[in-house]
Amino acid sequence: MASSQLDVGGGGLSRLRSALPFSGHDWGLLLVIPGVILFSSFMLYPIVYLFYISLTDATFAGSVIGGGAELIGLANYAQLLRDPQFWSSMSTTWLFVAVSLVVKVFVAVGIALLLNHARVVGKRYMRAAVIVPLGFPGIFTITVWRGMFSDARFGVFNTVLGRYNEFMSALSAPQVLLFDVPIGFLSGRWEAFFAYVTTEVWLAYPFMVIIIVSALQDVPESLHEAAMVDGAGWLQRFRTVTLPAIKGPVLFASILTAATSFQQFLIPWVFNRGGPARQNELIIVYGYREAISFNEFGLSAAILIVAIAFVGLFMLVAVRYGGLAEGVGEQ
Amino acid sequence: ISTGGSGGDGSDGSDGGDAGGTATLWTDLSDGEDEAMSAYIDEYESESGDTIDKNEPGGELDQQLETAIPSGEGPDSWIWAHDWIGRFAVREEPPFLYDASDDVDASLDVFTETAQEAVQFDGALHGLPFASETVALFYNEDMVDEPPETLDDMISTMDEFHNPENGEYGLSYPVTNPYFVSGFIQAYGGDIFDTESLENDLDSEACKRGMDALERVSDYVPADPGYESQIVAFADGAAPFAINGPWEIANLSEEIENLGVTTLPTIDGNNPRTYSGIQTFYFSAMLSDADQSTVDAATGLAEWYTTNEEIIQTNAEEQGYIPVLSSVVEDGNLSEDVRAFAQQVDHGVPIPTHPNMNAVWTPLTEALTRVFNGNQESGPALDQAASEIRENQ
Amino acid sequence: MSAIRSFAALVAAKLVAFATAPKRFVVTVQRAIYDLRTGKRTPWDVAKSVLMTLFGLAMVLVLLFPLFWIFAASLAEGTRLFTTSGIFPDPSTYNLGAYRWVIFESDFFFVDGDWGYPQLVLGGSGGLVSFRWAGTETGPGAVFNSLYIVSVTLAAGFGMIVPAAYAFSRRKFVGRKRILYGYVLFTQIGAGLSIATLVALYSLFSSYGLTNNLFVLGLFYAASAIPFNTWLLKTYMDNIPVSYEEAAMVDGASFFDTIREVILPLTKPGLAVVLIFVWLAGWNEFIIAQTLLRPENYPLSVELYNIATEGRFSTPWTRFAAFANLFALPVAIVYFAAQRSVEDGLSFGGMEG
Amino acid sequence: MARVTLDTLRKEFDRGTIVAVDDLDLEIDDGEFVTVVGPSGCGKTTTLRMVAGLEEPTSGTVSFDDEDITEVHAKERPVAMVFQNYALYPHKTVRQNMAFGLKMSTDMTTEERHERVREMAEMMGIEDLLDDKPDELSGGQKQRVALGRAIAREPEVFLFDEPLSNLDAKLRTEMRAEIQKLQKEFGVTAMYVTHDQEEAMTMGDRLAILNDGELQQVGAPTEVYQNPVNEFVAGFIGSPSMNFLDVDVETDGTTATIRNEDAGFELSLSPEYVRGNDLRNGRYTLGIRPENIVLDESPNGEGNLRSTVEVVEPIGSDNYVHLTVTEDFLARSPADVKPEAGDEVGVSFAEEDIHLFDPETGEDVFLTDEEIAAAVA
């Protein structure tokens, strides 16, 4: 229904266009050009420049600015491909993106469903509250999460788990239900990965919730009713009515947040510098560390260019096959 | 509202006119230190007629310098521990540091020997030192009657208290930070970085024995080796000991009623050789192209400050700075806390300034982390770190 | 002016709604009880509602736990984040000292908390009427820098996003598809990769002598916000039927009348969303700001980061938290005021299959 | 297949401030086709939704075959409904849309379902569209899919909520016949809501007229048309609608004279119409249908009154002649009676065609109380 509306808009476009007071065919371009120029000069140019750096033997930031670097062709890229840390970093990054995405989607859909449920009193307020993390700068919230994930027994999560253990023991629950506190959230590879994912999910869910909530509000009640009259139970209604309606928006939000996750820097950096032992070094951390700790600026630029290329490629694929650019292709 | 615009006038303060020069100084000090520094600068300005433009760029100072100096917008001088000297001194295109040998009037002999060495690289003078710092042993006098002399003493005390289930620990110590643990690793005479061979010595037998000693105390710290998680155990009175630097004196003395500081206990009779950092006024490469008046202002301030006994003495009392001005050190008129730190500095070694030292920190941190997490035995961990460091150089 | 007035009215309405929420809640409860008594609703029915609500509340509490925790930390004594004795610091030590510090000692409002007030100066150097800060020796603080940056970002962003979105949605021109595609590809590059391009950016800025310039930084943020927001707004405009514009035309409205009277009012929810996102683009960023600016021009985000890294190895947590809470306040206000619009504006009806 | 009984069914909204359905009693026989009409907002949809189980009655009961199902959940009721706005699942193809109900409520195999769907689609003339998504269909096609989806399930009770409102006249006529045929074929009980009274008349075995949530009259279409119990029904049923005229009645118990001075109208009633009714002296509303008005075009044409022609609308087979008697006074005359605007014509009614309504209660005074009571049962 909605996309038929879009068609109307599209069809109307040509009609409107021919009726506008300007005969110049490409008049609209004038409105777009300033943005393109601003964007290119501030965003595109640095990327090109970064690419240039990646072709040099720059060792530290200053050697680029000061002109002390020489062109060495694709040597950095060649070195990069030989570096096992690059591959481990890439695969960890994709794993991080995939896992956090799946969790994010489930969490956000759950929250959105609950906070859109007819039986929940005061859901508008809850929705407003739940969105609050959006307002805090990442550096702050991530540092806070770093504190909560402390390995120490008095770290927040370890304390909570300790209390849980006490409670369960009081119920004389079997040993398997207890946790082995303190858990080294930042010192174990997968524990740290879990901590990253949890934090990433927390950072990204508000955006998703907003989008899903508005999608849910667009689902006509009569579809649920039609399904009810057709004899469908709650689960079937969820599958046939709710899910398809939110599929598009969820996909949209997923693609966007996945691209952001791919570029996650602060979480690993603040938590444990991609540790333990560089095992969780996400790609940007890897690039940053090459530049900062090892003074391999050219190599670092190459890493980041590869990362940008990956994000670009990812967006391209997503846009093509995810229908994200609906309305771009038509007309 | 117009608060924008072109802002400050950068580093080229030489607009002629009055006699004094103008120099910019970047600092990254805590509030108390900063206040004191500002006051001294005012004093210097009125005495000399120079203008010092002190800024606090915040964030990571070295990152700021990395971009600012090459683009010609860096400061004329900055204050930091001496360990960046080597890293910056080898930079050529563009250069980062300025050789002030010809501009400094005072003889370097007024400083302690370690301090003199610290501010020079390849014969060039890149800064002037004014304080040193290292880690020593804090103890809670309510829990510890007698400061421990030996590691065994200390461990037996820690055994008394250590009980994590009840939220009690033996020690607060960021045990994966090479700077903090350098004393233990180097206790048996091994060197993390050998300034002669310009190689690391981590896989030496001596270092490995030091590492074993470190592992003995590591069992008594909270499971999170992060700085903030560690210090809180001591600060809350949940641990009798902490190994930390003079910068914590102010905070801790507020939290712990009877705070004691002493040198690190001996290990098999050896004094732990901790790394020390020497606070330095750096002379930046900005000075190479600057007017002489600016150079004079920058070096003048450094000279005045670092050689002023009164300042150094006051700093020792108020900020816990360990003096490196020989006259003050020898005077012996220092508080007990500071004396403990000064003593520890004596036992220790300055952080090597050689640029190769840069490659040491990360692999060593990782090795320490692996050992602390129980993922690797200490011996192989050090071997691995040593070979990684060699590879990276 | 009327925009400000209507915004104020909106905020006021929100506050009233907020203030009366408890009352409405009580009414809801009373009705439920009444319905139960009169048998209009079964106990099970009421119980289901209560359970769901409690469940929702519990979830909100869990999700916002980190913020409670840090809020409690901002009230505590001392500077430490942790305590060994439990999750929250001892409530008996709670105080507002950290907030006092932020307001009266930090650079949040005025440098070193030295408060001043604006004063009009007639016949000053900057034209007939200029304006300066009186009563302060140090000058306005970070919040003014932040607001200045955000205003530039918003003005430039809106100035470029709105017309471009309109053109993309309603006009046909060469390169339209290509530019739009490029925008979509770049929606997510930039945000995270500012770290990557930091050095390149710095050299770009410094080679044109544009470092330490709040205005240029504002423009930069606007540039980074352009692709995503242009695209977002275009999608929104696509869903506004063209017939409104046609009706206006038949009514004799000129092109600009049509934009002013029809397009802009109808795009309001979309604009609200873009407002939030563009605002956040400039408000939260600190890495580039810190690299490009000198301390006297630091915005709040950089000040916040500097507090975090102030101690040599640790962070003064109570101040950090208090600063962050005040920092997030303007965003929270804007968001609450625009919540309904935001939820409407993100309605990607057009995206369903 | 089921007898539907609504017993004092009531629905209030907004805590009783809106009474959408007001103590409705209605019984629909097994296999009967009842159409429900009434102006917009009179409670038609609400009633239907209560029967479907989508709305919980405030009081009263819904029974199928004497079994009280008021508390039974919608998905358990043997009901199929065509929604006013189609409510097609937008992401499913037409085939999947039509098969969904079957999948949910029967044990058919996939093949059986598809076979059934194909049959239905053929019947509806949409077999070419089976693989399209609802978006790609025109309004009329959507409505046919919605119908097909409901019918495919062969439920015991059909509920239609204005299922033809979006079709053009020709298609509408076709679909009406199709729906009736199917309903009779399957013998399903049907409730059919419409605001188009012509549709209601042609389709229903019986007609239920609602106004303001209250049932006005139930009966066979011709019965309702010829003997509306009150002014509302009289005015609502029939197109163009009945003309009303305020009149004064003077009666002596055996004869009566009806008069409207302004319009110059006068009519005497013969004793058989007066006797037995409680016609009194006083003011009444007279109703007369347009097709029962005879016009005399001749210059001094006679009649119960004379009036000026305002507009003449030819509608092909007949002409609508607008007269100035009251505002909106309309006569329907054969195509050959075609006065010019401005002509003065004689207008006459036969006494058996007129209705007299009590201006207070609105009830037809020629009907007995029993007849009126019977009209809603």
Next chain:
Amino acid sequence: MARVTLDTLRKEFDRGTIVAVDDLDLEIDDGEFVTVVGPSGCGKTTTLRMVAGLEEPTSGTVSFDDEDITEVHAKERPVAMVFQNYALYPHKTVRQNMAFGLKMSTDMTTEERHERVREMAEMMGIEDLLDDKPDELSGGQKQRVALGRAIAREPEVFLFDEPLSNLDAKLRTEMRAEIQKLQKEFGVTAMYVTHDQEEAMTMGDRLAILNDGELQQVGAPTEVYQNPVNEFVAGFIGSPSMNFLDVDVETDGTTATIRNEDAGFELSLSPEYVRGNDLRNGRYTLGIRPENIVLDESPNGEGNLRSTVEVVEPIGSDNYVHLTVTEDFLARSPADVKPEAGDEVGVSFAEEDIHLFDPETGEDVFLTDEEIAAAVA
């Protein structure tokens, strides 16, 4: 106030693959009310939009009073339009909606505008809604606001795009009369698009019938009804629509016999109908309107054919009798002729009521070429 002339107006979409309007010639006199009808998608809206200036013609011209305005921008044309979907500004109140056009195209003061809006609102019966926003209105109310907005401007040309499609029957009748009254009062030229042929017939001074972008016939409603030039017009105009029957004609030039073996139908034409037309032997399509069919209910009732009654629909004044002659063969009989389903009845047509269409061109063979040409001018 303006004579509207469309001269070989043509509109193609999608690079000529869709011809929405195909060389249309039409002249609308000053003050005339022309209704445009045709099936969905025939180009009605497109034509109207070209007159309004919202769509640029591919070729051809639009003139007002002989002045070519094809290139004039929409906002300069003295035109008001009621859109099919109302197009009320959702963010403005009813008052602001109605005043907007006045504000844009006149120099009235705010007070004058509000006065005018109030007047219009009163006329439309929506004065209570002036401060509401469009979403608070029901469909019918919205349509009235849209009408009011257009009328308030007192333009020279009115364009209506199905302005009444969302109103219920009663309101629709009222609004029709209102629109006509206003149009006559202001003397405005009007083009009125509708797909409801009854509406088209009752409202238009003339009727223009479009199909597939081509003008089929223009003429007075009765003229079009009685003398449709081709099968399309015959089938489209009139409700219920004309019945069609394939027949074989045998003619000797003076008389002719029309026959359909399957239906058992036979009719002889008298010489006056045969002479002068180029009726040949062969196959034709016969058309007869439902109301021109006479039924004989008596057991062996005579007629041109005998047929079985399928369904009888009472519509109050008359009955629709569905016969099995062809699918959808409908006769309209007076209320007193009411056969039962299954009865066999005699069916007869008068020869003056039948139409014969050429099966290839669709044209009525009884009309001369000149008459056919005149029909579209």
